[in-house]
Amino acid sequence: MPPTAVNHPLICKLEHSAALSQVERSALEALTLSRRPVSARHDIAVHDNTDRVYLVMSGIAGRYKTLRQGNRRIVSFAVPGDLCRMHICGPSTRDMRLGALTHCTVVDIPRTRLTELIETHPGIAHVMRWLAMMELNRAREWLVNDSRPADRRLAHHFCELLVCLQVVGLANENSFELAISQADLADAMGISQVHINRVLQGLRAGDLIVWSKSALTIPDVERLQAFAEFDPGYLDLRPAKAA
Numbered sequence: 001m002p003p004t005a006v007n008h009p010l011i012c013k014l015e016h017s018a019a020l021s022q023v024e025r026s027a028l029e030a031l032t033l034s035r036r037p038v039s040a041r042h043d044i045a046v047h048d049n050t051d052r053v054y055l056v057m058s059g060i061a062g063r064y065k066t067l068r069q070g071n072r073r074i075v076s077f078a079v080p081g082d083l084c085r086m087h088i089c090g091p092s093t094r095d096m097r098l099g100a101l102t103h104c105t106v107v108d109i110p111r112t113r114l115t116e117l118i119e120t121h122p123g124i125a126h127v128m129r130w131l132a133m134m135e136l137n138r139a140r141e142w143l144v145n146d147s148r149p150a151d152r153r154l155a156h157h158f159c160e161l162l163v164c165l166q167v168v169g170l171a172n173e174n175s176f177e178l179a180i181s182q183a184d185l186a187d188a189m190g191i192s193q194v195h196i197n198r199v200l201q202g203l204r205a206g207d208l209i210v211w212s213k214s215a216l217t218i219p220d221v222e223r224l225q226a227f228a229e230f231d232p233g234y235l236d237l238r239p240a241k242a243a
Helices: 009-014 022-031 111-120 122-145 150-167 182-189 193-205 221-228
Strands: 036-038 043-045 052-058 061-066 072-078 097-100 104-110 175-177 210-212 215-217
Touching: 009 022, 009 052, 009 122, 022 111, 022 122, 043 052, 052 111, 061 182, 072 122, 072 182, 104 111, 111 122, 122 150, 150 175, 150 182, 150 193, 150 221, 182 193, 193 210
Parallel strands: none
Antiparallel strands: 036 104, 043 097, 052 104, 061 072, 061 097, 175 215, 210 215
């Protein structure tokens, strides 16, 4: 069944910037009709695939780089509604990979088709500029977050995931499915698996999170946000606009 504006994560996300017309929604739906599954622990895209943009429709992916000594560093998570590899423009950005951390469904979008869509529909051009700025803000916040203690840093990641998944209807007020591994969290934090285990134990002991059976629950969202110094303003997620 083709995706619609109700269950289409990209449209749900974009309409937190501005209302889209039915013509614009239909154009985005047509762009994303052909989807493919990607198993967990498999790459969605590697550095030499520069002519496509990748839309995550389901699951959680990670943008990462493998260091010379073999360590992986995840530099951001990608959730449903996220467009990945939009800004590859030279050798310095071509060494990043995009991998499925859980089972994912993705859409491979030719870069030329997306460009044509932006040039044809001013409304889509507007929301794509907003999306690009939001992704830049997320990247900056990840850099700032690296200076926090490990427990507050991880709490910040959980707060961000909650908000981003709420936008596309995949989280309620305080919980969401989180089927990634502790190793994934460790690679996103740049710490060892032993260390991430201790950090998780500390958050659990403080009654800040409950993580079991692939579901993360935050007993008191405001308390976790305060602990993490999390302010969702950088995501610029306004109430969804109606056409």
